[in-house]
Amino acid sequence: MNNSIKSLLAVLFGLIAGAILMLVTGHNPIEGYMYLIQGGLKNPERIGNTLATATPLVLTGLSVAFAFRTGLFNIGAAGQMLFGGFCATAIGLSLDLPRGILLPLMILIGFVGGALWAVIPGFLKAKYNVHEVVSTIMMNWVAYWTVYYVVPAYFKGASLETESRQLPPDAMLHQQWLSDLFQGSYVNLGFFIAIIAVLIVAFIINKTTLGYELKAVGFNRHAAEYAGIAVQRSIVLSMFISGGIAGLAGVAQYTGNASSIQIGILPTQGFDGIAVSLLGANTPLGVFASALFFGLLYSGRGFMNAMTEIPPEIADSIIAIIIYFAATSILIERLIHKLKVRRIANKKQGEQDHVDNA
């Protein structure tokens, strides 16, 4: 069955379940959803903020999806994002270069930082068959504690102990014309990075020999080996790209949506990326769409909370339920199949009756 239909059904069921939750807790779901949507899309500023919220989600979702398509389960996008963002911030705070050089350099270093963080698990997997789920999770905590100690030691903020200095305006993805276009929103160049990344990944996966190799290794390592594909190199390369994309999410988050890096926080977008990827059926365009939807829920829930008594956690619950339905899409598939079979059977019965009558 078509994957996009499955995902849309999962979303629909999630929204229905959310409505029931609102009803049960004594609120009006129509009102709730109205404000939720308004909160995300009411005016250009809110639309811009939704896009900005979605940006890191697009990238982490893309990171997870890319790894998944090549047979790897990268659940360390959080650590890769944090470390990539940290590297970019460090460059932004240390180097005094013209904006036109500094920004590309930060993006590049952010990519490399995230990639590095994923290459280590990739190497361990290729060489010693260490499962990437374990090693990427551990790398999350290495990133967490590295940032925890290095930021206060070298990039301490003026007043706050728990975050780095503010980035200078030239070292941020913030762009005035873009903010003006969206009437003061904090949407920034990160969104374009996300779009470009989606297009590049879609291209690599579907059109290149590299994508062919990586997918072949993911589907069947033995057959890839038989065909002469360098399996170990492919695994490392695949993790490199996946981690690099997660690193870009860090760049977008810490030098675009925010202007400094906080310590003691593992970015939640890293884990949300798994859900985004799942709902997007691991395809680049699907990831893009589902990240926008998640961005809408996240940015609209504050407004809903302000205008009604509905707690913002409802939005999280809806997301959780959607993920449930997306993950169990096999059930939905079966349901649809059953309905279809019954319809065909009924139709045949009808034809049979018709023939009999004639």
Place this chain on the structure above:
Amino acid sequence: MDYVVEMVGIRKEFPGIVANDDITIRLKKGEIHALLGENGAGKSTLMSILFGMYQPDRGMIKVNGREVRISNPNVANRLGIGMVHQHFKLVEPFTVTENIILGSETRKYFFGLDIRTAAKRVEQLSQRYGLNVDPYAKIENISVGMQQRVEILKMLYRDAEVLIFDEPTAVLTPQEINDLQEIMRKLVSEGKSIILITHKLKEIKAVADRCTVIRRGKTIGTVDVAETSREEMAEMMVGRSVSFTVDKTEGHPGDVVLEIESLNVKNSKKVNALKSFSLNVNAGEILGIAGVDGNGQTELVEAITGLRPIESGTVVLKGKKLNGLSIRQRNNSGIAHIPEDRQKRGLVLDYTLEENLILEVYNQPPYSKRGLLRSEAISQHADHIIQSFDVRSGTGGSSIVRSMSGGNQQKAIIGREVERDPDLLIAVQPTRGLDVGSIEYIHKRLVEQRDKGKAVLLISLELDEVLNLSDRIAVINNGELVGIVKSSETNERELGLMMAGYRKEEAAHE
């Protein structure tokens, strides 16, 4: 007439394909009834319907004369229908008895598991039907043949009256096949009825009473096995006459293509699998390797193709030393390889047919240019192979290979490898699990390669195949070359002795 099971006018459609189209099969009490058909003819679908895994779109099933609706396998079990699957469904670390009672455990004091009573019953059944199974043995410690008997016992323990055997001999050695046939005869003599799904005519001739042949989802007919020849049944199955001997003329061997010189290779357990093995294969000949499974054949192939490192010795292809070269470099030097396990090594099952047909050449022109795949060239290539090798699939080149039948998967691999126009074609078990039609076709293609002047290295566990196809036969035993004989000057008996490790001279005197 007294039928235990009747399936009348069964039709089952899947998206894009009619698997069963008006099939009728009637099983008499106390008979062995063979269900014969090519791969993909609809045998498995039909039996899945009888076993309650699919619902027929049309048709009627009667058990003991009563019309029934079998909505799931539990219903089938209650009706006394049991299935011995091709791939056993056993829990390895459990004992025989534990596996047999799984799902219908005998209880004591409500909670306690009563193994002893169950084991006693297993023992009794085992004796009654001559199965000779130890109820307390662990599955992981018993042979494949024994495991199959456990599967049979499982059905008997549940009082099955009708037993369905799905390709039961595919995993057995010749001796085990004889034993199984003995058991089947014993079962029917005790009043059970058996449906035997197979495409091996030899076995039908050996045990079956009647045989229903289906082709492309339709019943062709039901015949009395004793009165029908092998050729007649084969013709019913494939729809044209089939020859069982390979048509080939005398070979004209040319220069040496592959030279293997005192090769030593270790297996995955780090034990020597090949011991100073030397062999030459010439252009224009088929060299067959005969041997009992696990005597170093796999390691030999892997050492030549680069999948396994060489400890010492040399492999030379057309004067070029292959030692130390990567798999890809060897592929490009002129080796093509039809692998032993087509689903594990030979295909990416989740790729389309098109994508699988460029598995080794995707990075070469015309299939790609500067790292970009060229879909037009890829589908042209696929269409060419699909046509010239008669690869059948639901939607041509864009079919997912997983959905294709085994025979067509194999034809696709053979097409892919032959089209690469290699100097050396290594064919490992090229016809395993295939029906006579496909086997005949594949054999023809291999001989054709030989006649074109290619060197063909054939490795097969089927002695018939090695004898029929090869020009020369090298016998391998315990990683050592026992001897090389001309296939025109040897016979099954001599080869059998050599496979057991007797030298040629010794074998001649036996």
